[in-house]
Amino acid sequence: MFIYLDKESLLHRLHPVTKIVGLLLLFIWAMVFNHPLYLSIIFVIVLFLSILAKSLSNLKKFWILLIILAFFSTLLWSLFLRGPTRIFKLGFIQISKESLLYGLAMGIRIDTMILSGIIFLSSTRTEDFTLGLSSLGLPFPVSFALSLSFRLVPTFQATTSTIIQAQKSRGLDLESGHLLKRIKKHIPLFIPILIHAIRNTDLLAMALESKGFGFKKRRTYYLHFRYKWQDWLSIAILAGLIGLSFYLRLNGYGVIFRRI
Amino acid sequence: MKAIEVNALTFTYKDGTTKALDGIKFAQEQGEMVVLMGHTGAGKSTFSRCLNRLIPHFHKGNYSGEIRILGNSIRDKRVHDLVGEIGLVFQDFESQLFSTNVELEVAFGPENLCLPRGEIRERINEALQLVRLKGFERREPASLSGGEKQRLAIASILAIKPKIVVMDEPTTDLDPQGKLEIFSVARLLKSEGYTVLFIEHEAEAVLEADKIVIMDGGRVVTEGKPHEILRDVELLENHGIRPPQIAKLFQETNEPSLPLTVEETLKVFQKREWKISDEKYTALLKKDDELNTDYGKKIIEVKDLEYIYPGNIKAIDNINMEIREGEFLAIIGQNGSGKTTLVKHFNGLLKPSKGEVRVAGEDTKGKRVAELGKIVGYVFQNPDHQIFADTVEEEVAFGPNNLGIPREKISLFVEEALKEVRLEGYEKCDPFSLIKGERQRVAIASILAARPHVLILDEPTTGLDYREQKSIMELLESLNRKGHTIIIITHSLWVVAEYANRVLVLHKGKIILDDQTRKVFSQEEKLANSFLRLPEIIRLSNRMGRTLLSVDEFKYCLKR
Numbered sequence: 001m002f003i004y005l006d007k008e009s010l011l012h013r014l015h016p017v018t019k020i021v022g023l024l025l026l027f028i029w030a031m032v033f034n035h036p037l038y039l040s041i042i043f044v045i046v047l048f049l050s051i052l053a054k055s056l057s058n059l060k061k062f063w064i065l066l067i068i069l070a071f072f073s074t075l076l077w078s079l080f081l082r083g084p085t086r087i088f089k090l091g092f093i094q095i096s097k098e099s100l101l102y103g104l105a106m107g108i109r110i111d112t113m114i115l116s117g118i119i120f121l122s123s124t125r126t127e128d129f130t131l132g133l134s135s136l137g138l139p140f141p142v143s144f145a146l147s148l149s150f151r152l153v154p155t156f157q158a159t160t161s162t163i164i165q166a167q168k169s170r171g172l173d174l175e176s177g178h179l180l181k182r183i184k185k186h187i188p189l190f191i192p193i194l195i196h197a198i199r200n201t202d203l204l205a206m207a208l209e210s211k212g213f214g215f216k217k218r219r220t221y222y223l224h225f226r227y228k229w230q231d232w233l234s235i236a237i238l239a240g241l242i243g244l245s246f247y248l249r250l251n252g253y254g255v256i257f258r259r260i
Numbered sequence: 261m262k263a264i265e266v267n268a269l270t271f272t273y274k275d276g277t278t279k280a281l282d283g284i285k286f287a288q289e290q291g292e293m294v295v296l297m298g299h300t301g302a303g304k305s306t307f308s309r310c311l312n313r314l315i316p317h318f319h320k321g322n323y324s325g326e327i328r329i330l331g332n333s334i335r336d337k338r339v340h341d342l343v344g345e346i347g348l349v350f351q352d353f354e355s356q357l358f359s360t361n362v363e364l365e366v367a368f369g370p371e372n373l374c375l376p377r378g379e380i381r382e383r384i385n386e387a388l389q390l391v392r393l394k395g396f397e398r399r400e401p402a403s404l405s406g407g408e409k410q411r412l413a414i415a416s417i418l419a420i421k422p423k424i425v426v427m428d429e430p431t432t433d434l435d436p437q438g439k440l441e442i443f444s445v446a447r448l449l450k451s452e453g454y455t456v457l458f459i460e461h462e463a464e465a466v467l468e469a470d471k472i473v474i475m476d477g478g479r480v481v482t483e484g485k486p487h488e489i490l491r492d493v494e495l496l497e498n499h500g501i502r503p504p505q506i507a508k509l510f511q512e513t514n515e516p517s518l519p520l521t522v523e524e525t526l527k528v529f530q531k532r533e534w535k536i537s538d539e540k541y542t543a544l545l546k547k548d549d550e551l552n553t554d555y556g557k558k559i560i561e562v563k564d565l566e567y568i569y570p571g572n573i574k575a576i577d578n579i580n581m582e583i584r585e586g587e588f589l590a591i592i593g594q595n596g597s598g599k600t601t602l603v604k605h606f607n608g609l610l611k612p613s614k615g616e617v618r619v620a621g622e623d624t625k626g627k628r629v630a631e632l633g634k635i636v637g638y639v640f641q642n643p644d645h646q647i648f649a650d651t652v653e654e655e656v657a658f659g660p661n662n663l664g665i666p667r668e669k670i671s672l673f674v675e676e677a678l679k680e681v682r683l684e685g686y687e688k689c690d691p692f693s694l695i696k697g698e699r700q701r702v703a704i705a706s707i708l709a710a711r712p713h714v715l716i717l718d719e720p721t722t723g724l725d726y727r728e729q730k731s732i733m734e735l736l737e738s739l740n741r742k743g744h745t746i747i748i749i750t751h752s753l754w755v756v757a758e759y760a761n762r763v764l765v766l767h768k769g770k771i772i773l774d775d776q777t778r779k780v781f782s783q784e785e786k787l788a789n790s791f792l793r794l795p796e797i798i799r800l801s802n803r804m805g806r807t808l809l810s811v812d813e814f815k816y817c818l819k820r
Contacts, residue, residue: 004360006398125360151358154402159645165609166646169638170706171630171662188658191648195692199644200355206314207356207413210348212372212420215340222367222380 003058003121010230011053011123016132018231019124025238026116030109032245036101038254039108046115055122062118069114070107077103081257102256126151131221140219156197163192261331263424263455264288264311269325270478271306271315280306282478284325288457288471290423293450295466295486296459298475299500299725301695304459307475308428311457312346313339330423343369347422351429353410362388362404363397365412369420380419387415390452391445406595407438411445424455431460432723435595435751437791439465461725463490463504467520474499491518502726505754505797508811513820522800529804536806537819544813548776551761556585559714559745560606560636564615567601575601577769578615585713588736588746590760590777592753594791598769599749603716606747607636620713634663637712641719643696643703652678652694652702653687659710670709677709681735697728704735714745721752733759754795757781757809765790782807 011019026046033039050059083098124132126147133143167188168174174185248254269284281303288294296304309315316323317339327334329345350356359365366387370380388394391411396404401412410430417425427446431439443465449456450468460466466486473483476499482489489495493511496503506525510518515532519525529535560583567576575598583589591599604610605617608629617624620635637659640646649655656677660670678684681701686694691702700720707715720736721729729752737759740746750756756763756777763780765773767790773780781787781794784802794802801808808814 006361006400125364127360127364148358151360155354162640162642163645165604166638166640168629169607169609169633169640170646170659171633171710172658173628173630173662188646188648192645195644203350203352203355204358206309206318206348207350209314209318209339210312210343211369211416212340212343215343215372216374218374219371220374220376220380222364222371222377222384224377 003061003118004125005055005058005122007054007123009052009054009123011049011119013228013230014123014234015225015227015231016124016128017135018227018234019120020129020132020136021235022238023116023120025235025242027113029238029242029245030112030116032242032249033254034102034105034109034256035254036104036108038245038248039105039112043108043112043115046112046119050115050119050122053119053123055119058118058122059115062114066111066114069110070104073107073110074100074103077106083257098256105256121150125223127221127223128225131223131225141214155200159196160189160193163189163196166192261290262287262328263290263292263330264457265328266310267326269307269310269327270323271310271325272322273306274320274322276321279478280321281310281325284475284478284480286473286480288455290330290455291450291453292470293446293456293458293468294471294473295469296457296473296475297461297463297499297501298481299727300697302475302499303478304475305428306478308348308426308457308459311424311426312342312348313337314348340372343373343420343422345422346424346426347417347420349410349414349417349425349427349430351432353406353413353430353433356413356416357401357409359401361397362393362399362401362412365401366416366419369416373420383419383421387418390418390448391415405438406434407441410434410438410442414442414445418449424457425449426457426459428459429461430458431462431465435791436753436793437594440793461502463496463501474501476500487518487520490520500725500727502729502754505795505811506800509797509814509818522796522803525800526803532820535819536801536804536808536817540817541806541808544808544817545778548761548778552776555587558582559585559620561618562602562605562615563617565602565605565612565617566614567598567605567610568613569601575769576605579769579771581764581771581774583714583745583747585745586740586743588740588759588761589748589764590756590762591747591749591764591766592751592756592792593766597766597790599766600718601769602766603638603718603747603749606714606716607638608632609638630663633659633710633712635712636714636716637707637710639703639707639715639717639720641722643699646703646706647691647699650690651687652683652689652691652705655691655702656706656709659706663710665710673709673711674705677705680708680739681705682731697724697732700724700728700732701735704732708739713743714747715739716747716749718749719751720748721750721755729755753781753792753798757795757798765792778807778809781809 029042050056078095078100079093081099081102083096085097086094087097088095129147130143133146134140172185172188266284266286269281270279271281272279284307298304306315310327313334334342357365359368363384366384367380370383391414393411393415401409404412431442446456446458447468469486471483472486472489474481481499490504491507493503493508504520506520515528517528519528562579562581565576565579568574593599601610605612608624608627611625619632624632647655649658653674656674657670660673681704683701683705691699720732733755736746760777763777764771765780773783773786781798782802784794787794797811797814798807798809801814808817
């Protein structure tokens, strides 16, 4: 799932620290409200950001996932929450206006967060991410490992699909049987995957050491970012919007269920 | 001052029972290119990892002896202390690359050395220039070809500016085109003044080396100039190295000049008036044709096949072919030419986007892989992608169990499959403890045990040494003689020439040649367009107007 897009955009040029902080702020913002209308506004703003980041092409890969998540969230919350205004009842099953709206809101919230993540990964190289985490005070090996784990996902996916095909060729049938049996059937997949991962990690570690990883406590970065006015402005705008949102929420706006 | 000087180096891995290195003595001058050869398990990789202290720091074990790099003992050094002196390139380039683009991959080493940004930029430029990857700076490593990836791995080491570059089988996983790229980089490094230690299987590629060193059983057995070593067919074969074909041709002659290249050989032939016997050549052709009429009924039929991967990438473009029972077919072509995609249709792993594939007369559409597995067995390239069981026996029984073969028959089938691959007595062994060649045999047995008629093998000889390659191919030959239809995908053209009866050449998803091996290999130019370079013995015979596939055939036909 390597989705970085090598383009020029405002978001690509922002300092990685700005983007990491920005991502966290977007997550917080999405948590403030639980009313679909208010959350939709945030969603539209994030959608606008993804246009700014020129990452709409990545969105094409994920929109089905986003719709499915929104749908199931709406469905499940409406079924399990009870609200005062009932609009539908059939035996056990009942749906209220509030639970429906709340479910919709939760769907939009999840989608907003995923979309923010997609924008982040589309406009931030793993190396930028490493640099950002290091600038925030994390030791280099830790930041490197964290961002590397994103990088290795596609390699890992490719091997997994080869292993599945190899075992299928030996007659492994993953689709039939009851749950316990099916889990057992995954052992011929897990073991080769695990062994591959261990071997790969080992090789990577050797390659890293052979390239002077950990040579000195400090290191330089070929990439260079400076904090510019765009960085300060982006954070200020986001912080302002979140401040405003908290104010509204505390005054009772954008809420379906008060306690949740 | 010597670049590398090793004395009495002995090492046993922590869990190992035998010495991986046993009293190595070795020396290399600065600016020299030395090629290290030997069969799998001879200790070549272990040796290379000692040179930059990965052993004993990364792999622990019992270590003794002394190594001097550029005159200094490295006894008290750690891996990263040595990066300026010695750089190590590994066989597996996939797991060495981890950056977003080419430029950042190369920058990683210099960044660790705390160099200023301007200097890093210069070093990136220089390194990419050397491996001829200028202009690739912003490319994502995953989008590069195998040869380009390995060159990138080399550049990422060169940017650290080590004086010695050690390459541990960098060409093993590459297609012929990729191999040539790496050989030319190695030559270039030597001419730029680097000290190069090159671990390599292919003798012909390294005629320019200053010295060849042969290892066996953790020791240095012998060393000498390439022309001396490569002519000693017996020595090479004794240590599991494939001798150059031309050297083998001259082995039992009294020719004093002992040529190694096609041009040299042609001159010798002219001088001595040696020719290819027409009579005997006609006999060979007759044998080819006889074989052709011997095959049974159609087992696989492909009609107007097209396959399109997600993202609208056409991998197979209008392929028509059929395979008859008893054939031994080799599918060749560059990486990305569609070889694997094509054969995955034969056991139903992939279903046609257009056209149809019939196995034993039935359309694969709507058939599960498990059903087709009874007719078509597929051995994947890397045995480690499928081995999972605790014992060899269990591993081999997995397929037949899945395919619903009755229990009482399974143990018989397993026993016979293991006998076939000559692994009797290994039933209770842990498959992970076996060496690569043996694991490859376990993988083949695990497919054989389901008794499929057709066997597909994806690169069955990759990563194996000459001895193991020969024994796997002999195994396939004997299975073929017993009636199995064999289909292999391979880059190794001498394997194709010596074992396959029919060759299919793919290029960009299309068939460009499909005929008897001899007929396909007579079309040297067409093959060269797909970056397929024939073994010397075939090139030699083609120059003489005939196509001879092996040294034995050549000896048989040579009129002296």
